[in-house]
Amino acid sequence: MGRDYFLDKDIIKDKNDNLYVVITNYNPPGYVFAYLKYVYTGEGLWKGYERVFKKYGVKNLIKIKQNFEYEPCYGSTFPVLKISEIKNHFKPEDKIKEIIHKPANKLEETVINMLAEMEVNLPLDKIGVTGSLLAGISHENSDVDLVIYGKKYAEDFVNTFRGFEEDKDWIIETSENYSLPIEVVKTIYSKKTRGKYKGVKYSFLFVDDHPWKYNEKVCIEVNPIKAIGENVSDYRALFYPSISTLYSQGKTFNIVSYEGIYSLALYYSKKIEAFGMLMKCEDELEIVIGDKKIGGYIRPIM
Template identity: 50%
Template sequence: MGRDCFFDRDIIIDKEGNVYTILTNYNPPGYVFAYLKYVYTGKGLWKGYERIFKKYGVHNLIKINQMFSFESCYDASFPIVLLSNISRHLKPEERLQEILKKSANDNIIYTLINFIEEYVRVNNVGVTGSILLDNYHNNSDIDIIIYGRKSALDFIESFDGFEKDYEWIIEANENYDIDFANLLYDNRRRGIYKGMKISVLFADDKPWRYCNDVCKKVGKVRFRAHISGDYEALIYPSIAYVLGNNEYKVSKIISYEGIFSSVLFGERQAEIEGLLMRCEKENVVIVGDRDVRGFIRPL
């Protein structure tokens, strides 16, 4: 899957040695959407890197001290890195190929290789997170990323799931200030395999058009709806469609909080709280705005 563009979950390193994770497949002119994850201090668990973004969620991301850009198309600010300040671009699929060509040298790599060989029957796959950066430690999670619609759906339909990770549920409830994380959990995407925690992530295998629609904020809403999501619900940001009529004439739900992705996949009734956006083509609700955090609760 040779490529020159930036995809979700790629890692970039700036000229000062700071490490960022790419957020989406959007490729704006002159910069990329990416959040600061590590700075090098010579201390800590991650081989001298200190983790800046310690807990996920937009409410934690906006506290990071990095450059943000107001995007008029989306009426919101995003964390960015200038192309002129990027010194290295690390790609998950290239890193995995490097690993597979070598013998397993520790338990983390041995477990990764075993899982890939046993369960991931697709070609478009990579490894991200600390293994991509090569600063993992003995207790690091394994983050696998699968690219493309067919590969993602083939995996979801064929994999029976991991051993349940109860700690994820507890941590998610605390971090997002909710009490229903058990209803959001999908053991096909997160769990324990051979004693180690693994996450399976999904990303599109094509670049996206920047500023495809222009939207303006309207305000906070909460409503119940019948929603349906396919492959677009698995990637980031996650998208599901509203079936039938609703009081706000919303046709689409877009979540910038990855925790709700599994709820958007499939078809169900749900209670949604988020930011109503009036776009040129349709009304949408954003979950994960800096001012309206929102949630998606399955009913």
């Protein structure tokens, strides 16, 4: 029996055949936190689908025409899909088994070749395929988006895998999407998670393989803040949202980044500058990166 709960990077099809990407391991009763990515028009490049979420980043996400709900416990607004509107639930770990058993096209053969050349020892049940491949709408120039499950295997992967070719396009696109200087983007870029394999663009994403408890604390917005200090991280920095601890001027902050581009920077960097929204979460302080009002950023300090 497959799992009956939702995890980050799963894909959902609603009753109108629109495709959504799940963004958390925790979900409120009756809803799934997920953003709308593809809408079927019959004319789109992705087997009749058109991509409506064309540029990543929270400021681009909030422009999508879908349902957003304010979650008072988290003090923020999330894109949501009602459970009652779900038609299909696609799971990355099911797709990788299907591809390895019988690849259907050259892109799926590329996935098999990539896995063979990574030189990383990963059990098959800790790997998944998401994106357009999982949704069944990929075309010959689609990217390959792979998922690594579990804290042990996520850390083993980033500390072992060297990456293939550099994806210079990602650096330029990320600079434009997030309004960041090229030199700053280069400090957070790594071939471990974004690159090219024989001309095919790839990404490696990390997901906890267990659901998280919803509503563990109540957060209240305070004000924008910039803080510089010592960054202490573990496997949680690799998942979404990325989490680490910042010690700055005698205070302790939890860094919570809803911008996935900063995950490796939070995982590896010993000192950072963080700009985001300060939240008071009961007896803890959080700096949220990816707040819809101010955006925010992480800058590694060498």
